[in-house]
Amino acid sequence: MLIKSIFTNSSGILVSRILGFIRDLLTASILGANIYSDIFFVAFKLPNLFRRIFAEGAFTQAFIPAYAKSKRKIRFSSMVFLQLLGFLIVLSLLVSLFSTLVTKVIAVGFDAKTIDLAAPLVAINFYYLPLIFIVTFMAALLQYKHHFATTAYSTALLNLALIAALLISKDFEKYEITYYLSYGVIVGGILQVLAHLYAIKNKNLLKIFTFRREKKRESSFYKRFFEATLGSSTSHISAFLDTWLASFLVSGSISYLYYANRVFQLPLALFAIATSIALFPMIAKAIKNKDEQRALYLLRKSTIILFSILSISTAIGIIFDDFIIWLLFQRGAFDAVDTQNTALILSMYLIGLLPFGLAKIFSLWLYSYEKQFIAAKISMKALAWNIVFSLAFIIPFEAAGLAFASTLSGFILFYLTIKEFGLQKFINLFKNKSLI
Template identity: 80%
Template sequence: MLIKSIFTNSTGILTSRILGFIRDLLTASILGANIYSDIFFVAFKLPNLFRRIFAEGAFTQAFIPAYAKSKHKIRFSSVVFLQLFGFLIILSLLVSMFSHLVAKAIAVGFDQETIDLAAPLFAINFYYLPMIFVVTFMSALLQYKNHFATTAYSTALLNLTMIGGLLIAQDMEKYEITFYLSYGVLAGGVLQILVHLYAIKRLNLLKIFHFKKHAKKEENKFYKNFMSATVGSSTTHISAFLDTWLASFLMSGSISYLYYGNRVFQLPLALFAIATSIALFPMIARSIKNKDENKALNLMRKSSLILFGLLSIATLIGIVFDEFIISLLFERGAFTAQDTANTALILTMYLIGLIPFGVAKIFSLWLYAKEQQFLAAKISMKSLAWNIVFSLALIEPYGAAGLAFASTLSGFILFYLTIKEFGFRKFKELLIK
């Protein structure tokens, strides 16, 4: 069951990444790199950032353990859905009403004419957030029932609808293309909702949408854990923002080298670590809820050994063939052989931390399943603090490569602190069992 679930998530992620790469190639070819591509990417970045921090990781980490322990699952899930969906709809309406102010606040460097162009796109794209929350809510329920295929493969639908929007609008004016892309985003959200509704209906889970009064004790605990999980999930994005900001003080191209190197690094992390954690988390949460910690520990041991092997192979291949990989993916047009060499060095610096980042993700699930989201958030914040210290220490002598290695060192700190809270003795027993 575990290996099958990991494989399902991995293939779904890989399918989505391939389609995403095709989407990026088409966007570059049809829309180009200009003010119109800039305003679309900025408009889409805001709901996408909220999705990554708020809707996906943080919600699932807080919801599944609370749902597993709830004595009134239908009432609990119904009221959480209604409250958060209502909040996001109101937020989307406010963004739509004040889209010029939002655009001005997010895109500080844009002049007034560009703000006027961007504002309608902000209004359209932000409605993707409540849609993806509905998808995330239903996918959490499906994960609890050990059904992963729908969510794993539905992520490709967004890329398909955006590709469709590009192909339909390819001969139109550039600004008009951005609207087709934006409506493609919303179409992807609708399709994701529909396929999840079908899966929910097949598993007889539609009754979760019966909105009834609910005792606030479970709800309040969920929101407390949800806020902590949101803080913990945001540290990765804060770290990426700080790296970009610091790299802006370095030689031209440093930001791009970090971006491309991190994109390649994220692929094995997503294919193996994230896919494994998605499959493993509901199983651990259910075992802990049933007071069967031995089963949970056996699942963690099995998955961490599998993950360690996969990440070790990925690390070795990535470091040995770093220049070949970067050259194959990016070395064309204005991207020179020197750019390949610089990006390959950064990829190697990132890959040294692939194993600690990946394995730490598995053992952090223990904290989330025990509803210790605040403790997990503290660990993430400490790791972020050390990342800042390492970045400031390494940026001057080593440049962008130093920033990448600072991220890797913070990954080892994250691993150490996570295992410390999990228990060194318990971790040792898992290794020699």
């Protein structure tokens, strides 16, 4: 079941990422790497940051173990859904009302004119957050039932919406194109919601609404959720920090980091994230049933597979970095200099592929034991080192230095995660023949 689930997630992610690269190819060709691409990426980065922290990361890590242990699953899940959705809708309205102030905070290096251009886009894009939370909530229910296909493939709908927006607006003024892209984000979110509604109806999971509360389980969930939020936020804050610092560098730096990170995220998502999505409910259930031997077996099997694949991916990516960026992006407004700058940043990111991927797998052990606070402390330490490295490397190495700082923090994250898991237990994981 593990291999099948990993393959389902990987194939769905691959389809989505192929469409994502087509989207990025069109974006690079039509917008290039300039102030217009920068303001769209900044506008889309904020809801993406919150999406990954609250929805995809912290929510799933806290929800699945709590849902597994809940005796009144419908009551527990429905109140969590209504409470968090209400919060995110209010947050989106506040961002919309104060979009100029929010834009000043997230892009300090932008001048007043650029902030005025970006603010309306920030307001539009942020409404993607409540939509994607609805998707993530339904996805968590489906994951618990070992149904991964809908979530894996539905991300493609966002990319299809953005590709359509680019094709429709390609002959328009560049600033107008950014509006089409922003509304495309919202359309993509709506399509993802509809796809998941169809799936949970087929799985007979639509009975998720009741106004009776399960206060004890809710309280436990929110405690773990806020701890998981702290932990999940660090890697995304790191990426956000890169964007913030890059706004002080030459025009196009934000876009270089974005395009390089998109390539880096392909093997990370295709293998590490796909594996963690499939593995988490299995480990959580094994630990709930006090079957630690089964959990360790699954962890060992996943680690061996992931280590092999990520090592090969790292070598290929670094050797062919220029070729990859040239093949994917060098056309139209994206020239040879842009390719060279982006390729260097890609190599800096790829050095950290293996530690980031393995850390993601071993963190599942902590989440399954509801040790979200410990995982959060580990992530915060890695983030602190990332900030130190970023400030040290930005002046001599510019955008490439920011990418390498992120990579170094990945090694620290992996070491601290394994230390908490247990160094001896980690060694025994591969020496113990009973786990084969």
